[in-house]
Amino acid sequence: xxxxxxxxxxxxxxxxxxxxxxxxxxxxxxxxxxxxxxxxxxxxxxxxxxxxxxxxxxxxxxxxxxxxxxxxxxxxxxxxxxxxxxxxxxxxxxxxxxxxxxxxxxxxxxxxxxxxxxxxxxxxxxxxxxxxxxxxxxxxxxxxxxxxxxxxxxxxxxxxxxxxxxxxxxxxxxxxxxxxxxxxxxxxxxxxxxxxxxxxxxxxxxxxxxxxxxxxxxxxxxxxxxxxxxxxxxxxxxxxxxxxxxxxxxxxxxxxxxxxxxxxxxxxxxxxxxxxxxxxxxxxxxxxxxxxxxxxxxxxxxxxxxxxxxxxxxxxxxxxxxxxxxxxxxxxxxxxxxxxxxxxxxxxxxxxxxxxxxxxxxxxxxxxxxxxxxxxxx
Amino acid sequence: xxxxxxxxxxxxxxxxxxxxxxxxxxxxxxxxxxxxxxxxxxxxxxxxxxxxxxxxxxxxxxxxxxxxxxxxxxxxxxxxxxxxxxxxxxxxxxxxxxxxxxxxxxxxxxxxxxxxxxxxxxxxxxxxxxxxxxxxxxxxxxxxxxxxxxxxxxxxxxxxxxxxxxxxxxxxxxxxxxxxxxxxxxxxxxxxxxxxxxxxxxxxxxxxxxxxxxxxxxxxxxxxxxxxxxxxxx
Numbered sequence: 001x002x003x004x005x006x007x008x009x010x011x012x013x014x015x016x017x018x019x020x021x022x023x024x025x026x027x028x029x030x031x032x033x034x035x036x037x038x039x040x041x042x043x044x045x046x047x048x049x050x051x052x053x054x055x056x057x058x059x060x061x062x063x064x065x066x067x068x069x070x071x072x073x074x075x076x077x078x079x080x081x082x083x084x085x086x087x088x089x090x091x092x093x094x095x096x097x098x099x100x101x102x103x104x105x106x107x108x109x110x111x112x113x114x115x116x117x118x119x120x121x122x123x124x125x126x127x128x129x130x131x132x133x134x135x136x137x138x139x140x141x142x143x144x145x146x147x148x149x150x151x152x153x154x155x156x157x158x159x160x161x162x163x164x165x166x167x168x169x170x171x172x173x174x175x176x177x178x179x180x181x182x183x184x185x186x187x188x189x190x191x192x193x194x195x196x197x198x199x200x201x202x203x204x205x206x207x208x209x210x211x212x213x214x215x216x217x218x219x220x221x222x223x224x225x226x227x228x229x230x231x232x233x234x235x236x237x238x239x240x241x242x243x244x245x246x247x248x249x250x251x252x253x254x255x256x257x258x259x260x261x262x263x264x265x266x267x268x269x270x271x272x273x274x275x276x277x278x279x280x281x282x283x284x285x286x287x288x289x290x291x292x293x294x295x296x297x298x299x300x301x302x303x304x305x306x307x308x309x310x311x312x313x314x315x316x317x318x319x320x321x322x323x324x325x326x327x328x329x330x331x332x333x334x335x336x337x338x339x340x341x342x343x344x345x346x347x348x349x350x351x352x353x354x355x356x357x358x359x360x361x362x363x364x365x366x367x368x369x370x371x372x373x374x375x376x377x378x
Numbered sequence: 379x380x381x382x383x384x385x386x387x388x389x390x391x392x393x394x395x396x397x398x399x400x401x402x403x404x405x406x407x408x409x410x411x412x413x414x415x416x417x418x419x420x421x422x423x424x425x426x427x428x429x430x431x432x433x434x435x436x437x438x439x440x441x442x443x444x445x446x447x448x449x450x451x452x453x454x455x456x457x458x459x460x461x462x463x464x465x466x467x468x469x470x471x472x473x474x475x476x477x478x479x480x481x482x483x484x485x486x487x488x489x490x491x492x493x494x495x496x497x498x499x500x501x502x503x504x505x506x507x508x509x510x511x512x513x514x515x516x517x518x519x520x521x522x523x524x525x526x527x528x529x530x531x532x533x534x535x536x537x538x539x540x541x542x543x544x545x546x547x548x549x550x551x552x553x554x555x556x557x558x559x560x561x562x563x564x565x566x567x568x569x570x571x572x573x574x575x576x577x578x579x580x581x582x583x584x585x586x587x588x589x590x591x592x593x594x595x596x597x598x599x600x601x602x603x604x605x606x607x608x609x610x611x612x
Contacts (some may be wrong), residue, residue, distance in 0.1 A: 001496075002497065003494070003496070003497045003500060004492065005489065005493035005496070006491075006497055007477075007480070007484070007491060009477060010478050010484065011477060013482065014479035015479050052501070101538055107558060120562055135592060230415025282477075284473075284475060285475060285477050287475075288469075288471060289488070289492075290460075290477035291463065291469055291471075292463065292464065292469060292488065292489055292492065292536075293460050293461065293463040293492055293540075294460070294463075294464075294469075294490065294492050295456075295457055295460045296456075298492070329500070371436075371437075372431075372436045372437075373428075373431045373436050373437040375475060
């Protein structure tokens with residue numbers, strides 16, 4: 001059998017023009033599909049940046065909240081009630097809101113302000129400059145050095161600004177694992193300073209962050225929070241909810257899906273058409289092989305091998321190309337969101353298998369139909 | 379006494395149905411023996427290629443039998459008939475049907491590879507067959523770089539690579555000039571034919587009749603006569 005597959009391999013790769021066209025088709029399709037899905041995965045990942053960066057295990061919120069960016073303030077009693085639930089190690093409020101920063105040159109810049117619980121600073125970021133205790137200093141803010149950092153004119157420790165007519169001072173520069181989605185810089189401060197400096201509604205806590213005593217306590221805590229009419233989600237559940245919202249309720253998912261389907265169709269068209277032409281050109285030869293004594297299933301193996309080899313090579317090239325491009329883009333453009341996930345790779349693989357299957361099916365049908373007698377007839 | 383290689387009994391083959399029905403072969407019976415160059419000759423549309431297909435296991439007759447080693451080949455199931463073609467019959471097609479993307483030696487090795495021989499072993503054996511047909515020095519060229527006569531030799535090497543009992547040639551000289559055609563058939567008679575092999579040639583090229591041991595004439599799907607080579611009409 002190996003010999004037959006070797007013949008198939010040589011027939012395929014020695015036809016350099018067609019082989020190149022097949023590879024280009026599949027590589028291009030995989031590249032586009034991976035780029036589209038990776039970009040989408042990156043956007044979804046960034047949409048949960050607050051959840052990832054704060055890192056709390058349980059998040060209490062209004063059930064109507066879909067993303068960390070559109071919180072509904074929680075009444076104070078919810079915090080007290082959460083603290084009294086069996087299995088809760090501690091529960092703290094988190095302020096999350098937007099504000100305008102007026103920089104020294106008079107330019108305004110929108111920012112996201114996260115107010116951490118004054119006592120515990122639960123969810124504080126890792127600092128690359130400054131001391132975390134300086135957050136308690138007068139007018140102190142910590143700025144996140146992410147893709148949006150430059151929009152605040154690259155502040156340093158000691159840089160002053162205005163925020164809602166209050167003086168603000170940078171006391172630390174932090175790093176986070178994930179940049180936000182909306183292109184605005186992030187400032188951390190204490191909860192009380194946040195609600196003092198920024199206009200708020202009657203209730204001020206965007207979320208209540210809970211640290212359970214153990215993972216076993218999580219279901220009970222969720223149940224108790226639900227009885228209050230609110231929702232407690234684990235970090236992963238909150239990220240899923242956020243992703244689901246962006247996928248299905250914003251139009252983002254369907255648009256990316258359409259682009260991905262177009263990529264698939266382009267790849268399928270190029271590869272399917274080229275493979276079909278390849279089979280047509282070799283049809284008489286396949287007929288001759290049949291006449292010589294090749295069995296139908298051996299010809300099927302040859303075609304399947306050719307389609308599989310081409311598809312997997314194209315898949316590898318497409319993934320490689322997308323990886324190189326994404327890596328280079330991320331090195332040059334900090335705000336570039338795309339990230340290759342196993343989901344993207346798996347999706348592209350399934351699509352390639354479909355392309356290979358359809359191409360093979362067309363080829364196999366054609367080859368099985370050819371009669372050796374047709375070769376004699378000429 | 380000559381041993382029978384192929385025995386055809388009352389072979390009939392038609393194509394189409396109703397008004398479109400065309401009878402290509404009508405109750406043809408004959409025997410071809412080992413050690414014999416057996417020609418099937420006739421004008422275009424006389425049914426000679428169809429007959430060749432019937433006796434080589436390529437096209438199933440509507441009625442009649444084809445006996446090889448006293449076994450009716452058309453009583454075999456699909457895979458066995460493919461094995462019969464692979465092991466017992468060597469084909470030289472009119473247009474050679476060589477794979478342009480494979481080298482000459484790889485083309486010759488195909489029947490051996492189909493017989494599940496190891497790749498390297500098949501290539502080595504194929505080189506021996508190319509040596510027999512006198513173009514070993516062309517082994518690693520692609521067929522398109524060979525002349526018509528050389529391509530014909532490659533096709534012959536491929537046909538004999540599986541050591542078949544029966545070799546069938548379909549219009550072997552149709553694409554060759556007179557001299558090359560004669561040289562090829564002369565070569566086949568001297569080097570490929572032996573007493574354990576029967577060669578059946580479909581042709582209407584009278585220039586190569588001199589090499590025939592028997593010539594069976596066909597017209598309208600019927601045999602109009604079988605003559606020994608030396609009794610042929612020039």
